Amino acid sequence: MKLSFLGGASTVTGSKTLLESASGDQILVDCGLFQGLKNLRLKNRADLEFDPKKLTAILLTHAHLDHSGYIPLIVKKGFKGPIYCTKATYELCKILLADSGYLQEEEAKYANLKGFTKHHPAEPLYTQEDAKNSLKYFKVIKDHKVFDIAPNINACFYNAGHILGSSFIKITIDHKTVIFSGDLGRPHDLVMNPPDPLPKCDYLILESTYGDREHPKTDAITEIKAIVQQAIDKKSVVIVPAFAVGRAQTLLYVFSEIKKDPAFKNIPVYLNSPMATKVTELYCENSKEHKLSAEQCEAVFGSANYVQSVEESIALNSKNGPMIIISASGMATGGRVLHHLKQFMPDPNNFILFSGYQAPGTRGETIVSGKDKVKIHGQYHSVKSQVIQLDTLSAHADANEMIEWLKTTKAKPQNIFINHGEAKASDELRKQIKEQLEWDAYIPLLGETKEL
Numbered sequence: 001m002k003l004s005f006l007g008g009a010s011t012v013t014g015s016k017t018l019l020e021s022a023s024g025d026q027i028l029v030d031c032g033l034f035q036g037l038k039n040l041r042l043k044n045r046a047d048l049e050f051d052p053k054k055l056t057a058i059l060l061t062h063a064h065l066d067h068s069g070y071i072p073l074i075v076k077k078g079f080k081g082p083i084y085c086t087k088a089t090y091e092l093c094k095i096l097l098a099d100s101g102y103l104q105e106e107e108a109k110y111a112n113l114k115g116f117t118k119h120h121p122a123e124p125l126y127t128q129e130d131a132k133n134s135l136k137y138f139k140v141i142k143d144h145k146v147f148d149i150a151p152n153i154n155a156c157f158y159n160a161g162h163i164l165g166s167s168f169i170k171i172t173i174d175h176k177t178v179i180f181s182g183d184l185g186r187p188h189d190l191v192m193n194p195p196d197p198l199p200k201c202d203y204l205i206l207e208s209t210y211g212d213r214e215h216p217k218t219d220a221i222t223e224i225k226a227i228v229q230q231a232i233d234k235k236s237v238v239i240v241p242a243f244a245v246g247r248a249q250t251l252l253y254v255f256s257e258i259k260k261d262p263a264f265k266n267i268p269v270y271l272n273s274p275m276a277t278k279v280t281e282l283y284c285e286n287s288k289e290h291k292l293s294a295e296q297c298e299a300v301f302g303s304a305n306y307v308q309s310v311e312e313s314i315a316l317n318s319k320n321g322p323m324i325i326i327s328a329s330g331m332a333t334g335g336r337v338l339h340h341l342k343q344f345m346p347d348p349n350n351f352i353l354f355s356g357y358q359a360p361g362t363r364g365e366t367i368v369s370g371k372d373k374v375k376i377h378g379q380y381h382s383v384k385s386q387v388i389q390l391d392t393l394s395a396h397a398d399a400n401e402m403i404e405w406l407k408t409t410k411a412k413p414q415n416i417f418i419n420h421g422e423a424k425a426s427d428e429l430r431k432q433i434k435e436q437l438e439w440d441a442y443i444p445l446l447g448e449t450k451e452l
């Protein structure tokens with residue numbers, strides 16, 4: 001069999017790994033968009049390294065766009081096979097892919113209107129209609145159930161504990177087992193259940209987003225509460241750019257815990273992302289798939305104000321602090337959060353609280369790196385607010401948590417391939433695995449194929 005690393009190698013975005021059996025069946029695991037640096041984003045517009053019409057199936061570890069966002073495009077390019085995933089991943093993809101198509105249409109429209117495009121005219125990668133059209137290929141799979149993909153190929157999904165519906169996937173192919181970790185969650189997440197133990201396998205493809213880091217041992221609620229205290233004292237606005245899926249819900253949980261303290265109960269928390277609102281409803285409907293019961297969901301998610309219309313969103317910009325605005329996107333690459341950043345970022349009294357990983361090349365990374373101005377909608381805006389990067393809420397296992405997870409397997413895999421990380425993170429994880437477990441691991445380059 002052959003493994004080709006076509007995305008999510010030497011980077012955390014664009015996840016696509018192609019597995020080819022001796023008899024020529026081709027399985028694509030994840031089908032993500034490249035995000036961040038321009039030379040990466042341009043890859044979304046390049047030709048694929050394989051013929052989508054010849055793919056046997058696509059398997060999705062989870063709904064985040066860097067793992068699923070290329071699906072409407074691959075369908076547009078002629079893929080007509082099944083896309084296997086869990087029920088919650090399917091439900092999330094319905095929301096996320098349509099939104100991604102919509103955002104791309106809007107961005108292209110806006111770029112054409114304002115004339116800040118180098119492409120004439122700017123074209124969306126795919127439209128909302130393309131996204132909706134791709135949904136008919138989805139096939140929902142239950143966790144822990146082995147299902148057939150082709151003669152001699154079957155697969156099984158396990159809980160990865162990263163976001164709602166997230167999985168790691170075991171594929172049995174040519175009498176060998178290959179496991180794709182997808183994005184791996186943490187053993188003690190506030191909302192998600194811990195990942196399932198790692199089954200015995202021959203080959204493991206392991207993510208390394210935080211392979212060079214140890215997450216702080218401090219408690220997220222205490223850390224964020226201290227910031228909210230300052231915001232109350234100074235009547236500040238706290239802007240929290242957040243991923244609509246997973247992070248926004250964890251933040252709602254954190255703020256609802258903080259608001260249990262009578263001194264904090266009056267600070268308004270706004271969730272200004274219609275998509276995050278829909279996703280929050282999905283978390284409530286799927287309460288068996290995470291730690292919060294149906295009653296807890298109601299209490300947690302009932303403690304915030306949900307901003308829906310564009311008018312309400314604009315009106316938020318004229319409100320005074322103290323208040324907390326959670327808004328997408330998480331890396332400030334688009335979405336309503338940009339309008340709040342433009343409005344509140346020039347005031348040194350305010351806070352910008354980044355709650356997740358900021359990929360190189362994103363606006364979020366520019367702000368976190370300490371630049372005093374940042375370009376939004378074609379114009380520079382000054383950054384004077386206090387910028388805080390929180391690592392305590394990470395939905396990815398750090399190096400030690402990853403090694404603890406590896407220890408749950410009964411036998412050393414024959415080969416480990418480390419992907420989904422910046423070069424330094426992947427190599428640091430490789431070293432840690434060697435030092436602590438005495439296992440060798442290999443870091444494939446983007447575009448590399450390995451014969452197994």
Ligand SMILES: [Zn+2]
Pocket residue numbers: 062064162183
């Ligand atoms: Zn993810």
